Amino acid sequence: MTEPTLGLGGRRAPAGGWRTATVAALDRPTPRGVRLLLDVPHRVEHLPGQHYVVRLTAEDGYRAQRSYSVASPPGDPQVELFVERLEDGEVSGYLADVVEPGDVLEVRGPIGGWFVWDGRGPALLVGGGSGVVPLVSMLRTARDRGRPDLLRVAAAARTRTLLPYADELAGAGALLALSREANGVRRPGRLTAADLVPLVEPGQTAFVCGSASFAEAASRLLVDELGMAPADVRVERFGPSGGPAA
Incomplete structure (x- = not known):
């Protein structure tokens, strides 16, 4: 093989x-x-x-x-x-x-070898719904290695109860962007460029995972609105006809 x-x-x-x-x-x-x-x-x-x-x-x-x-x-x-x-x-x-x-x-x-974090460089993790699953593996790896500072995380879902690992993500400092309910001072709404601005740092590789529509929208935010180089954005889509299902 x-x-x-x-x-x-x-x-x-x-x-x-x-x-x-x-x-x-x-x-x-x-x-x-x-x-x-x-x-x-x-x-x-x-x-x-x-x-x-x-x-x-x-x-x-x-x-x-x-x-x-x-x-x-x-x-x-x-x-x-x-x-x-x-x-x-x-x-x-x-x-x-x-x-x-x-x-x-x-x-x-x-x-898989493309959508893989090597545990060494800074990364921005952006997941929608069950697309957070591989990002949880990255978070846990960073924690186990004593380097949680390497990762910044944003997770999107309709409500908190529908978001897998919501408590673990929130405990790790992730931004939770909920479209149908408020989360603290954040009003209901989809993930925006303004949400991501505080999470973007020089030298990051971005990992985006979710449905085809979420992955497309999130990667456009990173590239078109926040200026990340396309080569620094790794995308994994899932769904009935997509790639790995998270």
């Missing part, structure tokens, strides 16, 4: 093959989401920003698979995934509503 080159620097990103994972624990912290903790024997240690593929096989042999970003930091004994149930989602519906602790899943990972 050829390992992808990291988006930062010239090193190679780790990559793993298919494994049998056991669901060690789960909870449902948002109305449409489930957090899965997986035991993955002999797994390859991931980097923050990478994802896993989960594959389901029906009794008649039909297979469906979907990619989900990892929330846990490297070195964590378990792989943590957050899955948002999508309308008509073959995999997300099963993981969100049917899976129980002790169930066995087929997984492959880690995967």
Whole structure:
């Protein structure tokens, strides 16, 4: 298997093959989401920003698979995934509503080398909805390395209850931009350039993750209104026909 080159620097990103994972624990912290903790024997240690593929096989042999970003930091004994149930989602519906602790899943990972933070340089993290999941992995990595000062974070959602890891993000000093309710002195509204101005610093790489429409709007704010170079903005989109689902 050829390992992808990291988006930062010239090193190679780790990559793993298919494994049998056991669901060690789960909870449902948002109305449409489930957090899965997986035991993955002999797994390859991931980097923050990478994802896993989960594959389901029906009794008649039909297979469906979907990619989900990892929330846990490297070195964590378990792989943590957050899955948002999508309308008509073959995999997300099963993981969100049917899976129980002790169930066995087929997984492959880690995967991806472009949307990866190397843990060394300053970064601006901008996530929409469940797009915050890989950013949580980056935050936890920075915390574990004693360098939370390297990261600035903005997270957007309709309401706080719909935002995965809302309390953890807020505790890390993230800006929470809620479109349908106030958050402190911030009035309801979508993420704006004015929100991001205090978070932008020289030398940052920006990581933007969310739905296709959110990723497009947020990356335009960074490039067109805040003057970041396009080469310094890494974007990952998710959705029914997009890339990894956070």
